[in-house]
Structure formats: C-alpha cells, structure tokens
Amino acid sequence: MATVELTFSALPAHVRTARLVATAIARRTGVEESLLDEVRLAVGEACSRAVEAHRLHCPGEPIRIELRDDLGRFEVTVTDSAPSDELEQEQASLRFEDPLVQLPDTLMSGFGIAVIVGLADDVQVYPSQKGMRIRMSWPATANGLSAV
Amino acid sequence: MDLKLDHHSEDRLTIVEVEGEIDVYTAPRLRELLIDLVNKGNFHLLVNMEKVDFLDSTGLGVLVGGLKRVRAHDGSLELVCTQERILKIFRITGLTKVFGIYASVEEAKEAHGSDK
Structure with a gap:
C-alpha cells in the first residue's frame, strides 16, 4: 500500500493544486483515463467543501488529503477539522426538483457532496463535531505504477 | 488554467x-x-x-445565482455547452431541467429569434 499525503491551508487557490496532485497520482496508480475527470471533479468538490467549512469555522487549520493505492483501488480521503453535524440536515433538505429556490450562489455543502456521490465509484462520508472525512475510491488496473 | 471572461452584445442577447x-x-x-x-x-x-476545462458545484451555484437575478427581470440565462464532462455535472444535479443548453451560439440565437 503506497500513500501520498498532502496538507494545505484553507485557501481556494490551493484546491486546484490538490486536484492536479490527485489526478497525477490516480493516473500513476492505474485509474483508467476515462475516469480521471471524475477523480478530478470529486476531489475538487471535497476540497472546496473543506475549504469553505474551514473558512467559516477554523481558517488557521490545514486540510489533509491522503491518496492511497489500496489492493487494486485508488482511494482518496479528504479530512477537515470543521464541525459538520449540520450535514444530515442539509442533505435531508436537498431536493433537485427546484434548485432555483434552494441553491444560493455560493457553495452549499450538501450539494457538493451530492455531486461527489454521483461521480465516485464508492463514497463514504463521516461527519462529526471534530470535522468531516470523505473517503472515495475508484478501480485501478494492475498495470499502474506505485503511487510513490 | 486560470479563468478568462469576455462579453459582447448581439441584439438583445x-x-x-x-x-x-x-x-x-x-x-x-x-x-x-x-x-x-x-x-x-x-x-x-x-x-x-x-x-x-473544469466546472464544479461552486460554478453551478454562480450560474444558478445569475439565473435567479435575470428571472427577477423576466430575463433568461442560457448556456452553450457540448462537452460531455461538463454536461455530466448538470445532469447529476438535475440542472439540465433548469437551464436552456444549446450546442452552439448560433443555435441559441436562432431560438431567441423565434421567441420574439
């Protein structure tokens, strides 16, 4: 199991860097080219959500990403330190029938997570008072190179 | 790649x-x-x-916000997009039902012309 870890300050500019790193490691791990756009978007969504949450609750704390080559799967875990107990409520109220009523013109946590769920092959979201962990994974071929 | 923005008017569009x-x-x-x-x-x-090249839910939120604003003036905000990777995020979120999405600027202009 090879792992790359990345921590970054809660600045929007760093989200692009995180996307680029995740896509590069996914390619190296053997994720199919056709899935790389999904990896890029899902990791970007998870990191954007974390940055917005940190800017509200704990701007000085870093956000952590782990990228792992795990038994034929490429696994990404994005961990933040912002309390996220309101997530269930946000997701429960999220209905896409009338997004004009619900969606403000800023990022909405539940909306980003809904996009991740639509993109990643396998997603687990662990909200807690100490922060949120989003784990997602995609299949990787045996021909991939080691992540590190 | 950074974001480049430009705009121009053609008739009322x-x-x-x-x-x-x-x-x-x-x-x-x-x-x-x-x-x-x-x-x-x-x-x-x-x-x-x-x-x-890339659009996430923050960008979708901005487009929805723009649509809300123009609708308050009986206006419209429509899109030209044929890229599958961009269209996919509109489909996942159900926003294909909210935005008019055209294959080209010409097609959108024709549709607006027929509205008159």
Whole structure:
C-alpha cells in the first residue's frame, strides 16, 4: 500500500493544486483515463467543501488529503477539522426538483457532496463535531505504477 | 488554467465567453461579471462554456445565482455547452431541467429569434 499525503491551508487557490496532485497520482496508480475527470471533479468538490467549512469555522487549520493505492483501488480521503453535524440536515433538505429556490450562489455543502456521490465509484462520508472525512475510491488496473 | 471572461452584445442577447476553470477560486469573478451585467440592464444572457476545462458545484451555484437575478427581470440565462464532462455535472444535479443548453451560439440565437 503506497500513500501520498498532502496538507494545505484553507485557501481556494490551493484546491486546484490538490486536484492536479490527485489526478497525477490516480493516473500513476492505474485509474483508467476515462475516469480521471471524475477523480478530478470529486476531489475538487471535497476540497472546496473543506475549504469553505474551514473558512467559516477554523481558517488557521490545514486540510489533509491522503491518496492511497489500496489492493487494486485508488482511494482518496479528504479530512477537515470543521464541525459538520449540520450535514444530515442539509442533505435531508436537498431536493433537485427546484434548485432555483434552494441553491444560493455560493457553495452549499450538501450539494457538493451530492455531486461527489454521483461521480465516485464508492463514497463514504463521516461527519462529526471534530470535522468531516470523505473517503472515495475508484478501480485501478494492475498495470499502474506505485503511487510513490 | 486560470479563468478568462469576455462579453459582447448581439441584439438583445449578451454573450458571455468563458474560458478555463470555474472553481471555488475563480467562480467569484464570474459571479461579479454576471451581477455587473444584470445591474447594467442586461437581462438575456448566453454563457458560452465551450472553452471551459473544469466546472464544479461552486460554478453551478454562480450560474444558478445569475439565473435567479435575470428571472427577477423576466430575463433568461442560457448556456452553450457540448462537452460531455461538463454536461455530466448538470445532469447529476438535475440542472439540465433548469437551464436552456444549446450546442452552439448560433443555435441559441436562432431560438431567441423565434421567441420574439
């Protein structure tokens, strides 16, 4: 199991860097080219959500990403330190029938997570008072190179 | 790639050309442009996304915000997009039902012409 870890300050500019790193490691791990756009978007969504949450609750704390080559799967875990107990409520109220009523013109946590769920092959979201962990994974071929 | 924005008017339609990545870092610039256009009385917007490399939910939020603003003036905000990777995020979120999405600027202009 090879792992790359990345921590970054809660600045929007760093989200692009995180996307680029995740896509590069996914390619190296053997994720199919056709899935790389999904990896890029899902990791970007998870990191954007974390940055917005940190800017509200704990701007000085870093956000952590782990990228792992795990038994034929490429696994990404994005961990933040912002309390996220309101997530269930946000997701429960999220209905896409009338997004004009619900969606403000800023990022909405539940909306980003809904996009991740639509993109990643396998997603687990662990909200807690100490922060949120989003784990997602995609299949990787045996021909991939080691992540590190 | 950073975000490049440009706009011009053709008849009553204002065409917004977007190039690059729309994400949590760059989306505020697009939001400012859309707000500025609406404040200056441009209520029929066509956003050309053919040169957009990346769009996330922050960008979707900005487009929805723009749509809300123009609708308050009986206006419209429609999109030009044929890229599958961009269209996919509209489909996942159900926003294909909310936005008019055209294959080309010409097609959108024709549709607007037939509205008159």
